[in-house]
Amino acid sequence: MMRPSRADIGLSSAAIAFGVGDAFSAHAVSDFGVLPGGLTAEIAAAVVLGLVLLFRRFLPLPITWTVIVGDLLVYAPVALALALFTMAERCRSRWWLWGTVTAATVAHTVAVTCGCAEAAARVASQLLGFVVGPVMAGLFVRTRQELADWTAEQARGEARLQERARIAREMHDVVGHQVTHMVVRAGALEVTADRGPDWVTQEASAIAATGHQALSELHTILGVLGNTTAPRTPQPTLDDLPALVDGSAAAGSPATLTLHGEPAADLPPSAQRAVYRIVQESLTNAVKHAPGAAVRVELEHGPRELRLQITNARPVRPRDTPLPHGGHGLAGMRERIKLLDGTLEAAPTDSGGFTIKATIPLTTAPPTSTPAPHTPTGEGNTPR
Numbered sequence: 408m409m410r411p412s413r414a415d416i417g418l419s420s421a422a423i424a425f426g427v428g429d430a431f432s433a434h435a436v437s438d439f440g441v442l443p444g445g446l447t448a449e450i451a452a453a454v455v456l457g458l459v460l461l462f463r464r465f466l467p468l469p470i471t472w473t474v475i476v477g478d479l480l481v482y483a484p485v486a487l488a489l490a491l492f493t494m495a496e497r498c499r500s501r502w503w504l505w506g507t508v509t510a511a512t513v514a515h516t517v518a519v520t521c522g523c524a525e526a527a528a529r530v531a532s533q534l535l536g537f538v539v540g541p542v543m544a545g546l547f548v549r550t551r552q553e554l555a556d557w558t559a560e561q562a563r564g565e566a567r568l569q570e571r572a573r574i575a576r577e578m579h580d581v582v583g584h585q586v587t588h589m590v591v592r593a594g595a596l597e598v599t600a601d602r603g604p605d606w607v608t609q610e611a612s613a614i615a616a617t618g619h620q621a622l623s624e625l626h627t628i629l630g631v632l633g634n635t636t637a638p639r640t641p642q643p644t645l646d647d648l649p650a651l652v653d654g655s656a657a658a659g660s661p662a663t664l665t666l667h668g669e670p671a672a673d674l675p676p677s678a679q680r681a682v683y684r685i686v687q688e689s690l691t692n693a694v695k696h697a698p699g700a701a702v703r704v705e706l707e708h709g710p711r712e713l714r715l716q717i718t719n720a721r722p723v724r725p726r727d728t729p730l731p732h733g734g735h736g737l738a739g740m741r742e743r744i745k746l747l748d749g750t751l752e753a754a755p756t757d758s759g760g761f762t763i764k765a766t767i768p769l770t771t772a773p774p775t776s777t778p779a780p781h782t783p784t785g786e787g788n789t790p791r
Contacts, residue, residue, distance in 0.1 A: 411461040418489055419460045425485040426453025452481040460489055467494040471507055475514045482518050484537040487511060491538060495545025496552075511538050576739040643683040645670060645706070651683065652704055655690035660719070661701045662690065668708030671769070678767050681743045682706065682715055685751075688736045689717040689763050699723035700760065712749075713767040721759030740765070 411419070430449035456477045463470040467490075474490040477483055491511055498504045512534060519533045643651075652664045686704055693702045700720040707714040737753055740763070744751040749767040756762050 415461050415464065419457045422460055422483070422486040422489060423454055423457030426450075426457060426481065426483050429453070429482055449481050452477060453483065456481070456483050456486045460486055463490055463493040464497065467497045468503060468507065470494075471511070475507075475511050478511075478518050479514045484515070484533065487515060488537045488541040492541040492545040495542045496549045497545075508538065508542055572742070576742065642676060642680050643687075644676070644679045645674070645682060647683060648686060648704070648706070651687055651690070652702075655694065655702065660690065660693045660697070660699065662693075662704060663702070664704045664706075666706050666708075670708050675769065678713060678747060678769065681747055681749075681767060682713060682765075684743060685715060685740050685763070685765055686717060688740055689719075692736055692761070693719040697722040697760065709769075711769055713765075713769065715765040715767070716762065718756065718762040719760050 427450050430446060430453055456474055459470055459473055471490040471494040474483065474486050478487045491508070494507060495504065498507070515534060515538055516530055519530055648664055652662045655662045689704075690702060693700060697719050700722050702717065702719045705716045740753075741751050744765055744767065747767050749765060751766075752764045754762060
């Protein structure tokens, strides 16, 4: 719907006021050409030209050509400047743009010099002020807007790339962990099937449950990609760490979890999720690269930061089944920590194991207390 703004109305009123004032001046001294009909015709023409400017943003080319014709009949520099500015800002055709500018130059030159030889000396300043200046200003505004649009599009593209990387990282952490456990357990089932039918049934059930969980989490991720209103599963928190460590122990890497300090009641969910994912990826790497090695997970709640350390011993046996790896685990950890303004260090130990240390700053200062170690129940207590 073509509805003029307040700025349109104000500029149109200014053009009408200038046109009417100039009509009185021109009629008094007979300096410029006057329409047949005298002062009344000139005032009417000035009002019409001012009114058509209300729609210059919606019909820039037709309005500009209307004003050019009007400028030939009645000296209307303000109306011409406004029309040319808007046309230069909005016209996307190079031929129409410069053709219109040429026509406006010729028409305004005729309007300035008609009936007054002395006015020829003012042609250059008139063209610069009412033709060239407005056109250059319109082109500048258009170029600046195009640059702003391009910058915004680049930002949206960067945001899409970051979101793709985040989703890939989530899929790597969530699905990779479960699939690694399935492969390890399936390999163990293959080489130790003589342990009895009950044990085989137990391991097969565990593999099926792990696969079901992996499919469920993958379905959730893909569902969110296709539908922003899709229900999302709860994000992991620090309360889920014991079960995560126990699950890793059941997959063949005996693990222990020790918690120091009392977690704050308002611990940021992003920090909790980052700790969970880093522990998850570290346990997956231990299962892949250090079969049977003991893993020690320590989490300390400091007054202004969380300090996490995961250390696995050297492998105690060769891998039963070769496991592919993409080399994105540590990169994903560093990216998570970087988003929280934390630090992460990863390095081999002198005894042949591997350790990861992460520090996550907190926006609030949780209270501290005496260390409260926690050791998960189940198979994580005893090496396999």
